[in-house]
Amino acid sequence: xxxxxxxxxxxxxxxxxxxxxxxxxxxxxxxxxxxxxxxxxxxxxxxxxxxxxxxxxxxxxxxxxxxxxxxxxxxxxxxxxxxxxxxxxxxxxxxxxxxxxxxxxxxxxxxxxxxxxxxxxxxxxxxxxxxxxxxxxxxxxxxxxxxxxxxxxxxxxxxxxxxxxxxxxxxxxxxxxxxxxx
Amino acid sequence: xxxxxxxxxxxxxxxxxxxxxxxxxxxxxxxxxxxxxxxxxxxxxxxxxxxxxxxxxxxxxxxxxxxxxxxxxxxxxxxxxxxxxxxxxxxxxxxxxxxxxxxxxxxxxxxxxxxxxxxxxxxxxxxxxxxxxxxxxxxxxxxxxxxxxxxxxxxxxxxxxxxxxxxxxxxxxxxxxxxxxxxxxxxxxxxxxxxxxxxxxxxxxxxxxxxxxxxxxxxxxxxxxxxxxxxxxxxxxxxxxxxxxxxxxxxxxxxxxxxxxxxxxxxxxxxxxxxxxxxxxxxxxxxxxxxxxxxxxxxxxxxxxxxxxxxxxx
Numbered sequence: 348x349x350x351x352x353x354x355x356x357x358x359x360x361x362x363x364x365x366x367x368x369x370x371x372x373x374x375x376x377x378x379x380x381x382x383x384x385x386x387x388x389x390x391x392x393x394x395x396x397x398x399x400x401x402x403x404x405x406x407x408x409x410x411x412x413x414x415x416x417x418x419x420x421x422x423x424x425x426x427x428x429x430x431x432x433x434x435x436x437x438x439x440x441x442x443x444x445x446x447x448x449x450x451x452x453x454x455x456x457x458x459x460x461x462x463x464x465x466x467x468x469x470x471x472x473x474x475x476x477x478x479x480x481x482x483x484x485x486x487x488x489x490x491x492x493x494x495x496x497x498x499x500x501x502x503x504x505x506x507x508x509x510x511x512x513x514x515x516x517x518x519x520x521x522x523x524x525x526x527x528x529x
Numbered sequence: 530x531x532x533x534x535x536x537x538x539x540x541x542x543x544x545x546x547x548x549x550x551x552x553x554x555x556x557x558x559x560x561x562x563x564x565x566x567x568x569x570x571x572x573x574x575x576x577x578x579x580x581x582x583x584x585x586x587x588x589x590x591x592x593x594x595x596x597x598x599x600x601x602x603x604x605x606x607x608x609x610x611x612x613x614x615x616x617x618x619x620x621x622x623x624x625x626x627x628x629x630x631x632x633x634x635x636x637x638x639x640x641x642x643x644x645x646x647x648x649x650x651x652x653x654x655x656x657x658x659x660x661x662x663x664x665x666x667x668x669x670x671x672x673x674x675x676x677x678x679x680x681x682x683x684x685x686x687x688x689x690x691x692x693x694x695x696x697x698x699x700x701x702x703x704x705x706x707x708x709x710x711x712x713x714x715x716x717x718x719x720x721x722x723x724x725x726x727x728x729x730x731x732x733x734x735x736x737x738x739x740x741x742x743x744x745x746x747x748x749x750x751x752x753x754x755x756x757x758x759x760x761x762x763x764x765x766x767x768x769x770x771x772x773x774x775x776x777x778x779x780x781x782x783x784x785x786x787x788x789x790x791x792x793x794x795x796x797x798x799x800x801x802x803x804x805x806x807x808x809x810x811x812x813x814x815x816x817x818x819x820x821x822x823x824x825x826x827x828x829x830x831x832x833x834x835x836x837x838x839x840x841x842x843x
Contacts, residue, residue, distance in 0.1 A: 374586050374624075392725045393733070396743050424740065427579035427731035429690035430724075433700050440691070449583035458584070461735045465577075466584060469592070473573040475580065476542035483546050490553040490810030496545035497568040505571040508642040509592060515638040518588040 363411035369451055370408055375444035380437040381405050387431035387441040399424035401431055401441050408448060417452035423459060453521060466522045470513055473499025473506040536608035536658060537600045538566035539618070542574050543766040544610055548773075551766055553809035554799040555610050555655060561670050561802050562662050567605060572596050575617035578687065579731035582617070590631055591638040593621035594646040598639065606651040608658045610795060612765035613730070615654040616687035622652055623694055654688050655795055656764050657697070659709050667712045672803035674714030678830055680797075681718045681758035681789075682707055683748065683772060685765040686726050700724075709794060710762050713801035718758045722751035727763075729771040739782050745775045749787045757789075759828040764794045774815040790824045791816070806833060 370378050388394045388402040399421040407416050416422065422445070431441040452458070458466075465475050477500065478484065484494035499505035513519045536559075544551045559566050573592060574581075581589035597618060600607045609615050625632040626648055636645055659667060684706050692700040701724070707717055728734070728744025752758055763769050773791040780786050791814065792800075799809050806812060812823050826833050 392728075392744055392747075393740075397740060423583075423731075423736050424733060425579075425731050426686075426726045426728060426733045426741075426744070427582075428686040428726035430686075430726075432691040433693075442691070446579075446583050446586070450586055453584050459736050462580065462584070462732055465580060465732070465735055469574050469576055469581070474542040474546065475574045475577050476546050478546045486547075486810075486813050487545070487549040487552075489813050490549045491808065492549060492553050492556070496540055496549075496552070497570050497572075498540050498545060499571060499573040500546070502571040505573050508571075508595060508644075509573055511641045512591050512595060512638045513588060515641045516585065516588040516591055516634075518585050521585060 357410055357412075359410065362409075363413070366408060366411050366413040366416070366451070370444060370447045373447035373450045375440065375447035377437070377439045378405060378408060378444050381409065381439045382437060384436060386434050386436060387439075390430045390434050392428065392430070393424040393426055397421060397424040401425070401445060404448065405439065405441060405444060408444070413451075416448050417455055417457050420459070422449060422452060423462075458522075463522055466518075470510055470519065470522070471506070473509055533563060533565050534658075534662070535565040535567055535605050536653070537569040537603060537605050539569055539572055539575075539596065539607050539609040539614055541609060541611045541614035541766070543770055547815065548766045548769055548793070548813075550810040550813050551610055551769070551793045551795060554793065554795040554804075557804050557809060558795045558798045558802060559658075562659075562666065564658065564662065566608070567603070569596075569599055569607070572599055575611075575614040577613055577732075578617040578620060579613070580735065583732055587631065587634045587638070589617070590621040590625060591635045593617045594625065594635045594639060595642070595644060597622060597650060597652070598644045598646055600650045601647055604650075606653060608653045608655055610655045610764070610766065610793060612654070612685045612687040613767050615652060618652040620694065622648060654764065656688055656706055656709065659794070659798075660705050664708055664712055667709065667798070671713055671801045673801055675797075675801055675830060676714045678715040678760060678828070679718050679758045680710060680715035681720060681752050681761045682710060682723060683727065683761055683763040683768055684724065685763055685768040686730060688764055706764055706794065710797060713797055715760070715797070718752070718755065720752045720755045722748050727768040727771040727775075729767050734771065738778065741771065742775055742779050742782055745771055746779055746783060746785065748772075749779075749789070759825070760790045760792050760797070762792050762794055762797050766793065769793055770815065774819065776816055777819045788825070790829065800829070800831065806831065
């Protein structure tokens with residue numbers, strides 16, 4: 348994208364507010380308090396090294412530019428360090444706004460493949476980082492503890508419960524749909 | 530005699546499955562301090578707050594709440610050695626207490642597995658449990674002071690931020706973790722980027738490891754600019770992985786070599802309390818496994834037996 352590219356003007360008196368309402372409902376209730384001071388982006392270690400601009404994303408969301416917000420891969424550069432949230436003078440909670448926008452992105456099919464894989468691991472093993480090799484069990488023995496810890500790695504019932512919960516919330520489909528479309 | 534403080538020990542994923550020396554050290558340190566750690570049978574992934582919270586808030590809160598119900602049924606508070614696990618369970622608990630709609634959606638999902646979240650237990654980090662027992666009590670247990678060891682600290686993010694929800698420490702000038710670490714006699718080394726994120730969180734490491742490592746490299750460079758340190762101490766296994774294994778990965782991606790020994794706060798205390806490194810397996814850190822080397826014992830001021838002479842502890 349360059350400045351030479353022609354851009355349609357944004358009519359700020361006729362903004363589609365559905366997206367903002369969606370964000371408010373999904374965990375970013377204070378987004379409308381933003382007055383664009385830029386403290387968030389000025390504090391952002393991700394913004395210092397990538398094209399992730401939290402202030403810009405919030406402004407775009409307030410202007411109803413949903414597709415722009417949810418389709419950009421830079422949305423996924425926030426490490427959720429919450430520095431912006433601690434410094435925001437308007438209590439916008441930018442980190443939570445970003446997480447809410449990510450929820451919308453995932454619901455609309457924008458999920459990166461490595462993220463989908465991590466999600467599937469929790470449904471398969473009960474853990475995002477599973478005890479998936481014998482060498483990890485050996486490592487535990489080397490530190491003088493039992494080879495399999497008393498978590499979902501030892502209790503398969505726990506995994507069954509996670510799967511049932513994910514089915515109820517629709518998370519299984521959210522992850523699977525993407526798999527089918529690729 | 531005072532009643533023994535008992536906590537459910539929430540393990541999560543990275544500690545038990547990749548850095549088990551932290552689990553082992555926690556057991557030693559809590560025992561030394563007269564606190565009991567109970568197994569939390571069938572606990573799952575917390576699930577990772579920046580990852581699952583970014584995918585689907587209700588699913589994230591429901592899986593976190595399932596973990597909370599295990600402790601609610603048993604009737605003891607939780608303690609965990611992971612910033613991410615702490616944040617998932619603490620934040621989910623907080624959000625469900627302030628958002629009845631979320632709580633209802635979560636309990637609807639939990640009903641499928643015969644559980645109900647009530648909100649009756651407290652989620653603590655090991656840092657909280659240690660701070661509550663008191664610095665004097667910790668100091669009393671130090672039999673191997675780490676005098677002369679130059680110690681940098683990496684507090685990470687999710688134990689103290691967001692500060693209005695966590696209400697733990699002043700997140701721009703935290704001191705609680707430092708106070709605990711300083712009981713060991715190690716010398717605190719301040720550096721400019723102490724408080725920036727390690728780079729791993731929020732699903733960034735999963736999506737783009739090189740960008741995640743760029744954060745880590747900034748931290749190391751900031752530390753180098755003040756003359757470096759002998760160790761870096763963190764309260765989080767994901768930060769520990771990023772700082773420890775990250776050095777091997779940085780060497781590959783950026784051709785820059787760093788050699789820092791990274792210790793979780795309970796590993797630091799285990800050493801200071803007189804435990805030998807092999808008791809909790811300090812040398813199993815992935816950095817040493819990959820580089821086929823060992824901690825810099827001389828810098829740590831620790832004399833170790835050669836592996837072949839080592840006698841099993843039991």
